[in-house]
Amino acid sequence: MPQSKENKPQANPDPQQKYQQPPFPEQKQPVPGTDEAMQPKADHGEESYKGSGKLAGKKAIITGGDSGIGRAVAIAFAREGADVLIAYLNEEQDAKTTASYVEEAGRKAVLVSGDISEEQHCQEIIRRAVEELGGIDILVNNAAFQMARQSLQEIPSEEWDYTFRTNIYSMFYLCKAAEPHMKPGSAIVNTTSVNAYKPNPSLLAYAATKGAIQNFTANLAQILADKGIRVNCVAPGPVWTPLIPATMPAEEVQKFGEYTPMKRPGQPVEMAPIYVLLASQDASYISGATIPATGGTPTI
Template sequence: MDTNKINFPTSFPKQHQSEKPGVEFSMNPRPVYEHEAYKHGNRLEGKVAIITGGDSGIGRAVAIAYAKEGADVAVMYYKEHQDAEETKNLVEKQGRRCLLISGDIANEEFCKSSVKEVINKLGKINILVNNAGEHYPQSGIENVTKDQLIRTFEVNVFSVFYMTKAVIPHMTEGDSIINTVSITAYAGNEELIDYSSSKGALVTFTRSMALSLATKKIRVNAVAPGSIWTPLIVASFSENKVSTFGSDAAMGRAGQPVELAPSYVFLASNDASYMTGEVLHVNGGKMVTT
């Protein structure tokens, strides 16, 4: 087998729209979270990372990659217990500890208590990955209700404020915060107006916090994914949209979670020691203005 060549799906069959966004077992094909072509070292040896939304999708791929690089991982997730247990097994397979914490990150008290639990059980926090997010496609702004707008910003933006505030007292020089933003923050999206707006807010948050924490030598960066094959896609879009998902990228296909993970490893490691306030674009060749 040629481990230097990776073949990822270029199209997806029509499939049932899941009523449970976190349950991916009916996805065809299932997302790719790890691949032997990626060679890992010990760039995060001895570190502890918190990953919100780490039960599946991009978060799971990052959790696995961090474990392979030597980090213990705390996975924060909503209600997707089956997905979370699978992620835990995959992390522990690498010989690292994995702490699962279930709850709603839109609640500040939950964020605070989760950070305390990580400190109590894993001893420290070196990396925070603010990855959890939700989106609800609508045909126009007139269909975006007040409740939807509030929920989108509570999960996608407020939680990032809460988690960042809670971890900063426990971080020291060389530690890092990484936010998951989106190509929609730069290119927009006619069906994801509130979601795109929330991700735009996170870009500004990333740059502002990088300046705020520079004197403490805590780095704050972000990754902006393009079209990535995750459970959120099947849960959100119609069968027709799912079947052609990612085909408009220059590379002609959707990305896989495993293709995002190296960017998060890089930003968390000493390899990115002179990077802060930056956004890495992993989107299959869609040109954006940064």
Template sequence: MYPMVPYYGRKKVYREIPLTFPPQQQNRQPGLESLMVPRPISDNPSYSGSGKLRGQVAIITGGDSGIGRAVAIAFAKEGADLVIVYLNEHADAKDTQSRVEYYGARCLLISGDLREESFSREVVDQTLRKFGRIHILVNNHAIQFYQKSILDISAEQLDHTFRTNVYAFFYLTKAVLPYLSPGSSIIQTTSAVAYEGHEALLDYSATKGAILSFTRALSQSLLNRGIRVNGVAPGPIWTPLIPSSFPPEDVSTFGVDSPMKHAGQPFELAPAYVYLACDDSKYVSGQVLHVNGGEMVSS
């Protein structure tokens, strides 16, 4: 076993949060949450919601697992209906759908490759056919490849990383934008590495810096339409991206060098997305919330 710390809910311990993880690796991107040991914690039982997103429709990319799943669950508790966009992790997506529907929300699953601009248009078409409207877009999906030197990053890898992490954000934003109205919200997942870098994630870090700049520029572009654009910059969070990209020995110590000495869990980010999606943040645009275990960053 590995050391644990308790996660306290309203009156009792619901589940323990691991401080470290067993060495493990998945030989595919994106990874599968169903194969992770232990499974990430996506649902905070002490978070009940208060209808802050009642009647709204949210599209979340990468919503099948990890941070996206946690955000989908929190949005469902707040009354939103969900569209979960993912590549091919069908079992994970079904699990997310069942959790969202448990809390009374409707959930549409859409599988496909967001690197293709035409698929973003299909996502919007299916969403409008199902729900008739769109209020919130969460651009959240990503891939990363661990390479110790820039000399090991092929042109194919560079193109794959940027098309997945950056181009797709542009494509889906373009497709959704005509259907957003004043008060709508776009939220983009960047990363702590956009600010501090990572020596073995050079192309991934570059994409997260691009997302940061895209978020700030887009917020200025859409102010006159009353559409807010913000971001969340996670630190080390236990998601399928970790065992599917890092060597097993790095997985076993993932997050221990953060100020809080352990990785975060997906549910710990979800309230930041709820805040940025709802009217609580109606005077906030072009900003990034840092959920990173206490790391100090300069913007």
């Protein structure tokens, strides 16, 4: 397919041909990366997602809500009727762009920047949600850190620690702080990865946290069932987000997603409906589950 700056869905219903396939333009970004610098642009559902009131009146927190899957989920939640707190690290412009889509949908957007690897900041996110949204019905633990390394010796101990603190410690901090404010019918949706099943050898720390997230989700679902709170997770395959050009070698970015049966990465908008389902009452009997969205890559 021809290269373009935009990555809009094609009319062809064939999912393999729906979005641009690799090779992508050579590119590299500083961590954590921004949506604005991506080539081609990711599709978050800005033009395509249509809501139907599945989350009317709900109050949601989304970590990593500035770009990528988080932005797509924020847009979808808002168009389904939810107010959204967007937690992000320091990507100010991306976060403001996401907030503008939430507000265009007629919903309230609250922006909270900071490092979720710190428990105090996670507690602040919950406090802001209760104070400014008026409660918490949905918690989406989506933010994550990764860094590709080609050998065990290349991984700094500090990076190992930061990956775990960002990806899995933060879930514990946020869920613990949010639980007292969540009523029966509330939902927690975590983002794991296909790496929980088929770990990429260059992503040792990241893949290990994603396996931990899956077990954390299954366990927490049992703990919170008596309180009427459901807990599930989504396992995306390769998805075209700023984290990719920010943390992977340029040659891997160019061919990102080509190894899937669909021969392309997923787009954030293709993940969003799964989060909507798991956050809504349509999934009232689903808890402790993992839903894969991997472009055909087996997870068993």
